[in-house]
Amino acid sequence: MWADYYRSSIEPAPIIPDEPSDITVVISCTGKHQLKVGGSAKTLTASFIDVDGNPSEYQYGDWSFTIDGDDASNLLTLTPISDGKVKVLFGGDDTYINKILTATFTSGDLSSSLDLEILPL
Numbered sequence: 001m002w003a004d005y006y007r008s009s010i011e012p013a014p015i016i017p018d019e020p021s022d023i024t025v026v027i028s029c030t031g032k033h034q035l036k037v038g039g040s041a042k043t044l045t046a047s048f049i050d051v052d053g054n055p056s057e058y059q060y061g062d063w064s065f066t067i068d069g070d071d072a073s074n075l076l077t078l079t080p081i082s083d084g085k086v087k088v089l090f091g092g093d094d095t096y097i098n099k100i101l102t103a104t105f106t107s108g109d110l111s112s113s114l115d116l117e118i119l120p121l
Contacts, residue, residue: 022050022051023048023049023050023056023059023110024048024049024110024112025046025047025048025059025061025105025107025110025111025112026046026047026048026049026112027044027045027046027047027103027105027112027113027114028044028045028047028114029042029043029044029045029114029116030042030043033114033115033116033117034116034117034118034119035088035090035101035116035117035118035119036090036118036119036120036121037090037092037093037094037096037097037118037119037120037121038121039090039121040089041077041079041087041088041089042087042088042089042116043081043085043086043087043088044063044085044086044087044088044103044105044114045084045085046061046063046084046085046105046107046112047084048084048107048110058083058084059107059108059110060083060107061084061105061106061107061108061110062105062106062107063078063086063103063104063105064103064104064106065088065101065102065103065104066101066102066104067096067099067100067101067102067118068099068100072092072101075090075091075092075096076088076089076090076091077089077091084105088103090118092118094120096118097118097119097120098117098118098119099118100115100116100117100118101115101116101117101118102114102115102116103115103116
């Protein structure tokens with residue numbers, strides 16, 4: 001017999017499903033979760049932690065900001081401080097009082113959000 005129908009020199013490799021990441025990203029801020037119209041800047045920090053809560057190596061990512069689901073980047077002045085740390089100054093007017101600004105940090109498949117209440121000065 002010239003060929004063996006049931007025999008192959010290529011062994012099938014098992015399919016291993018993607019496991020959920022053991023790393024998560026957490027956003028923290030200085031003071032209360034509030035921004036004031038005409039107030040000072042708030043520092044936001046994106047930190048990476050493992051499943052045991054221990055700090056993990058920083059992974060590059062991007063910040064985005066929304067109010068009521070709409071991009072709010074044009075209302076903010078952002079000043080990068082270091083990896084994962086940014087100062088946010090709200091430049092909107094009084095019409096944004098009592099709205100919620102959602103800050104999101106995304107790094108690959110990891111993402112975390114933090115809500116900040118907009119208050120009068």
